[in-house]
Amino acid sequence: MxxxxxxxxxxxxxxxxxxxxxxxxxxxxxxxxxxxxxxxKPRKTSSNSHIPPSKDDFGKGGGKRGKARAGKRPSRAGKHRPLAEAPDKTERVMAATCCHCGTDIAGQTQRCRHRYDHIDLPPIRPIVTRIELFGGRCRGCGLRYRAPAPAGMEPGTPFGPGIRSLLAYLHHSHHVGFERLARIARELFGLVISEGAIANIFRRMEAGMSAATRAIRDKLLTARIIASDETTTRTNGVIHWQWVFLSKDAVLHRIAPRRARSVAEEVLGGHQPDVWISDRYAGQQELGREHQVCLAHVLRDVQYAIDCGDTIFAPKIRDHLRWAIRVGKRRSSLKDTTLAAYAAKADDQLTRLMRAPVAHPAGQLLLRQIKAWRAKFFVFLTNRDVPATNNISEREIRPSVVFRKVTNGFRSDWGAQVHAGYRSVTGTARLSGQSALAAIRDLVDGNFAVA
Known part of the structure; x- marks a missing residue:
């Protein structure tokens, strides 16, 4: 203007x-x-920051993909599918005529020349059971009576536990939306079901999920070592936070409208584990007697300092942390005295590296970060059960991130809580070797129990 x-x-x-x-x-x-x-300054990527790999812009100069290898691809050993140990059916086919000259060979002795499996699925159709409850008027008291419903077939929803557990499994484990769920049920199983009926099925699971989640939380609060992480999700179009808390026996997911430390404190309820494992987010600090920070996150910050041009201090820190992680992977074969010596060496070497003068600005920033967090770097070298990174939490929460990207979040508060309960139940069951589908079927049947 x-x-x-x-x-x-x-x-x-x-x-x-x-x-x-x-x-x-x-x-x-x-x-x-x-x-x-x-x-x-270098561009931040998944290798030097918290940015996910999907933001690396492959093909635009920002990704890590290099040129294709020149020359012939090396050969690999051939693979084949092994034969089933117990086939449902065996069909023996005898030759009637010679395939070369046409001679009748039906009466000759033959032996198996080729054996293979043919695998197929039968048509999958729902089983509809009509329930007729008979009754009448009692001759003794004069009141009307009616036969009780068969167990597991009570009136209410017409859909049995097999259908309910399968729909929950497809939705929460494989991120299939309601519209596609209805289409899959109709086209694959011949089952006509509306999106509203699917929503009602999930909502009826809320009580069972809540009871299972309480049992999982009780199990979690007996743990000496707890790992935690959090990520964003959307509920009713509003940003919420999904937290995950893991021990060796329990996995607990919690969706809350805030990322504050109070969420973790509410879950812990005064319990303080021996070791808390997380990234360096302020809300995750001082929740355990000791704290192991995720060294994978630290290494990404170190890599960013290297990308900024620090060729002296940051590379030495990177090599030292990688060495410590390699030692951690060998803890099962090390004696206690040897592991203690390695822990002392790791701390002493880090002290020597920090005493050297640092000239590059990126290195100076990295040095300040290390001074603030160094006491939480090598807890895993003094406790064999503590991992050096928080990858277990990130792997556990990753499916929910994919769910958010595919479905765009939740349209109701109860939907978010059901998802958190589902992830808690299936994550805890996986620790004992149970599949997600089997775990959710146990929950629907009322048989789920924390090992």
Whole structure:
């Protein structure tokens, strides 16, 4: 917009215009300084920051994919599907005529020349059971009576536990939306079911999920070592946070409208584990007697300092942390005295590296971070049960991230809580070797129990 002619403005209007222009110049100067500070800095990727690999922009110069290998691809050993140990049916086929000359060979002795399996699925159709409850009027008391419903076939929803557990499994484990669930049921199983009926099935699971979640939480609070992580989700279009808490026997998911430390404190209820494992988020700190920070996150920060141009301090820190992680992977074969010596060596070597002068700005920033967190780097070298990274939490929460991206979150609060309960039940069951489908079927049948 063109400025007004100055000769028509009063002195007060001119002063107001000058002040507005001054404020605009200051904002632009600040923005220019911010952009100049970014010039020359490397782009953040999944290898040097928390950015997921999906943001690396493969094919646009930002990804890690290199050129294809030149030359012939090396050969690999052949693979084949083994024969089934107990086939449902065996069909022996005898030759009637010679395939070369046509001679009748039906009466000759033959032996098996080729054996293979043919595998197929039969048509899958729902079993419809009509329930007829008979009754009458009692001759003794004169009141009406009716036969009780068969166990597991009570009136209410017409869909049995097999259908309910399969729908929950497809939705929460394989991220199939309601519309596609209805279509899959109709086209694969010949089952006509509406999206509203599917929603009602899931909502009826809420009580069972809540009871199972309480049992899982009780099991979690007996653990000496707990790992935790959190990620965003959407409920009713509003950003919420999904937390995960893991021990060697229990997995608990919790969806809350906030990322505050109070969520973890509410779950713990005063319990303080011996070791808490997490990233360096402030809300995850001081929840255990000791704290192991995720060294994978630290290594990404180290890599960013290297990408910024620090070729002295950051590479040494990277090599030292990688060495410590390699030692951690060999803990099962090390004696207690040897492991204690390695722990002391790791701490002493880190101290020596930090005493050296650091000239590069990225290295100086990294040094300040290490000084703040170094006491939480090597807990895994003093406790054999503690991992060096928090990858177990990230792997556990990853399916929910995929669920969010595919379905765009939840349209109701109860839907979010059912998903958290489902992930808790199936995650806990997996620790004891049970599949997700079997675990949710046990829950629907009322047989789920925490091992």
């Amino acid at each position: 063109a400025p007004p002619p100055l000769h028509v403005l009063s002195d007060a209007e001119k002063n107001e215009l000058l002040l507005a222009q001054h404020e605009m110049i200051e904002r632009m100067a600040a923005r220019i300084s911010e952009l100049e500070a970014l010039v020359g």
